[in-house]
Amino acid sequence: MRQGLRVLGVAIRAEKAIFAAAVLSSAVYGLTTVASAWALGWAAENVVLPAFARGAVATGTLALGTLLILGVSLLKALGVAGRRYFAGVMQYRMQAHSRREVTRQYLRLPLAWHHRHPTGQLLSNASADAEAAWAPLAPLPMAVGVVVMLITAAVAMVITDPFLALIGFLIFPAIALLNLVYQRRLSPLATRAQQLRAEVSEIAHESFDGALVVKTLGREDEETARFRDRAHALRDANVAVGRVRGLFDPMLEALPTLGVLAVLLVGAVRLESGAITSGVLIQVAYLFTLLAFPIRALGWVLAELPRSVVGYERVRAVLGATGSMEYGAATLPGPAPARLEVRDLDYAYGDSPVLRGVNFEIEPGRTVALVGPTGSGKSTLVQTLVRLVDPARGAVLVDGVDLREVVRGGVSDAVALVPQQTFLFDDTARGNVTLGRDVGDEEVWAALRLAQADGFVSALPSGLDTRLGERGTTLSGGQRQRLALARALVRDPRLLILDDATSSVDPQVEAKILYGLRDAGRASTVVVVAYRMATISLADEVVYLEHGRMVDRGPHDVLIVRCEGYRNLVTAYEREEAEREAIEAGALVADEEEEVNA
Numbered sequence: 001m002r003q004g005l006r007v008l009g010v011a012i013r014a015e016k017a018i019f020a021a022a023v024l025s026s027a028v029y030g031l032t033t034v035a036s037a038w039a040l041g042w043a044a045e046n047v048v049l050p051a052f053a054r055g056a057v058a059t060g061t062l063a064l065g066t067l068l069i070l071g072v073s074l075l076k077a078l079g080v081a082g083r084r085y086f087a088g089v090m091q092y093r094m095q096a097h098s099r100r101e102v103t104r105q106y107l108r109l110p111l112a113w114h115h116r117h118p119t120g121q122l123l124s125n126a127s128a129d130a131e132a133a134w135a136p137l138a139p140l141p142m143a144v145g146v147v148v149m150l151i152t153a154a155v156a157m158v159i160t161d162p163f164l165a166l167i168g169f170l171i172f173p174a175i176a177l178l179n180l181v182y183q184r185r186l187s188p189l190a191t192r193a194q195q196l197r198a199e200v201s202e203i204a205h206e207s208f209d210g211a212l213v214v215k216t217l218g219r220e221d222e223e224t225a226r227f228r229d230r231a232h233a234l235r236d237a238n239v240a241v242g243r244v245r246g247l248f249d250p251m252l253e254a255l256p257t258l259g260v261l262a263v264l265l266v267g268a269v270r271l272e273s274g275a276i277t278s279g280v281l282i283q284v285a286y287l288f289t290l291l292a293f294p295i296r297a298l299g300w301v302l303a304e305l306p307r308s309v310v311g312y313e314r315v316r317a318v319l320g321a322t323g324s325m326e327y328g329a330a331t332l333p334g335p336a337p338a339r340l341e342v343r344d345l346d347y348a349y350g351d352s353p354v355l356r357g358v359n360f361e362i363e364p365g366r367t368v369a370l371v372g373p374t375g376s377g378k379s380t381l382v383q384t385l386v387r388l389v390d391p392a393r394g395a396v397l398v399d400g401v402d403l404r405e406v407v408r409g410g411v412s413d414a415v416a417l418v419p420q421q422t423f424l425f426d427d428t429a430r431g432n433v434t435l436g437r438d439v440g441d442e443e444v445w446a447a448l449r450l451a452q453a454d455g456f457v458s459a460l461p462s463g464l465d466t467r468l469g470e471r472g473t474t475l476s477g478g479q480r481q482r483l484a485l486a487r488a489l490v491r492d493p494r495l496l497i498l499d500d501a502t503s504s505v506d507p508q509v510e511a512k513i514l515y516g517l518r519d520a521g522r523a524s525t526v527v528v529v530a531y532r533m534a535t536i537s538l539a540d541e542v543v544y545l546e547h548g549r550m551v552d553r554g555p556h557d558v559l560i561v562r563c564e565g566y567r568n569l570v571t572a573y574e575r576e577e578a579e580r581e582a583i584e585a586g587a588l589v590a591d592e593e594e595e596v597n598a
Contacts, residue, residue: 001305004302004305007305007308007309008136008137008301011094011134014094014097018086018089019090019141021082022085022087022145025082026079026145028075028079028082029076029079029080029083030145030150032073032075032076032079034152039068039069039072040069040286043068047061047062091134091137095130102126105321106122106318109321110388110390111389112349115349118205119205120204120205120206124198124202124314125314127201128197128198128311129311130311132312133311134308135307135311136301139304143300154169157284160287161267161270161276164267164284165284170259170262171255171259171262174255178251182252183302186245186306187306187309187310189244190306190310191310192237192240193237193240193241194310194311196237197234198314200230200231203227203230207223207226256288256289260285263285267285325387325390327404327408330405331406332399332406332410332414335494337364337525338364338399338415339398339400340396340525341362341397342358342361342381342394342395342396343359343397344357344358345357345394346394347391354377355381356548358381358548358549359550364525367514367539367540368543369529370382370527370529371529371530371569372545372546373546373565376548379420379529382419382497384396385417385495386412387403387404398415398494415495415497416489416491416493416495418481418488419484419499420529422472422481423471424471424484426469426471427467428462428464428466428467429457429463429465430444432472433447434490447489448482448486450516451486452482452509452516453485468483478509481501484501492524494525495524496524498527500529514528531570536570542556546565551565552566
């Protein structure tokens with residue numbers, strides 16, 4: 001209960017004016033509802049009963065009674081409209097605020113934090129949890145405002161007939177006890193249901209994201225079963241929540257009704273003894289029926305509190321996550337190619353070291369190939385070069401400046417990465433190259449030409465204005481890679497890093513791209529993660545990694561003689577390609593011989 005009230009306090013402090021307007025509207029509704037009891041009592045005493053007794057009533061009295069009831073009803077309607085409008089505004093504002101905060105925190109947190117948290121859970125934090133956290137705000141202003149109705153009606157009952165009021169008030173301790181038991185039963189069930197929502201979202205996201213793998217490997221039934229298990233668990237958890245609410249809600253509804261029956265029973269006895277009049281009994285009974293509504297309104301808030309607390313705590317866990325990157329005040333100015341230095345670099349995923357004591361320097365304008373077997377740490381090293389992650393020890397320096405000392409956005413202004421896994425947005429070709437940057441079409445086409453992408457882009461139905469579909473599904477893998485390369489080139493980076501960014505491109509096209517980068521006179525130092533001999537031979541020098549350590553560095557011609565591991569690796573790719581070409585050539589010769597024999 002205390003946690004839930006603290007959550008509500010956060011919302012009230014954030015939206016003071018809106019909350020005040022909602023509560024004021026609710027108070028107007030509460031006061032006019034109580035006033036309607038007085039109006040009905042007055043009408044019964046002065047209009048209805050005299051009409052039965054004498055068969056007639058004065059026109060003025062009838063008009064006054066009518067205007068009284070209509071006026072109270074109009075004010076009541078205005079109170080209802082204002083209460084609902086302002087309560088909705090408050091709730092949706094807080095949900096939007098939480099979603100923005102969570103999204104900004106996702107952007108602030110380093111990639112290492114994202115690696116430890118499933119995407120489905122992150123989606124649930126920003127959607128279902130943010131929604132659940134502020135669900136009680138819809139009935140809250142009404143519940144607070146109708147406290148005025150509760151107090152006013154209680155005072156009016158005491159003034160009208162203290163004995164009947166005392167009979168009715170006996171119901172409140174029973175309601176308080178019932179709410180206490182309700183909260184304790186519902187809270188753990190709501191926590192479980194909210195966690196399962198995140199798990200269902202996570203499995204769905206994985207299945208959709210890996211649709212190609214699921215379909216090509218025939219895993220549809222297994223994925224369906226995996227999703228079904230969690231979905232059924234969520235269903236059962238929600239049913240358990242609904243079962244508890246279904247048990248307690250009717251009790252909360254029934255208790256005020258029992259109070260009304262008790263008041264009517266005792267009131268009938270007092271009416272018969274002449275202790276009260278019929279108008280007093282009608283007024284007290286109606287006032288007690290009014291008390292039932294504020295009690296139900298408070299019950300609606302209390303019913304939402306367990307789920308609200310769970311959602312709020314899950315959102316706060318994201319907002320309170322540590323590991324966000326710190327930034328300094330240094331800049332990386334100048335159009336000249338950057339000088340890169342990696343100094344005593346260590347990095348580990350948990351307890352598994354990936355990079356250990358890596359040291360090398362790259363002079364401005366040079367092209368260097370990072371080469372190493374699978375799992376040698378090349379992609380992790382690339383992530384440290386663009387400060388997607390910070391090293392556990394050591395430093396990455398650009399022009400002598402530690403990247404951790406650079407201002408926010410300073411690294412991305414000077415350094416561009418074309419990652420191994422290309423991602424395109426459901427946008428136009430132009431939008432995917434510029435990503436909102438203010439770049440003219442001439443610069444876009446220049447970047448596309450350098451990336452050898454101008455040909456297929458100009459052939460698209462609407463050229464640069466052609467939408468590429470989700471993840472660029474209308475393009476081939478090589479076309480997507482070339483478009484991603486153009487996206488980096490249009491920014492004129494001082495340091496360009498290609499993480500196996502041309503693996504899906506034909507060797508001839510790849511050679512044109514790399515020659516173009518060397519001969520275009522661009523102010524870029526280039527680091528390329530490469531496997532092909534043709535790609536490696538275009539680099540000025542090679543840095544060779546094994547098991548997270550730099551084993552050797554130097555020109556390709558020197559390393560292939562001096563470093564056995566490097567020689568075995570790069571020649572293995574060449575041997576595989578030669579064998580494949582030989583097999584294809586042999587198959588072609590066999591086909592020709594069959595045709596001759598035929």
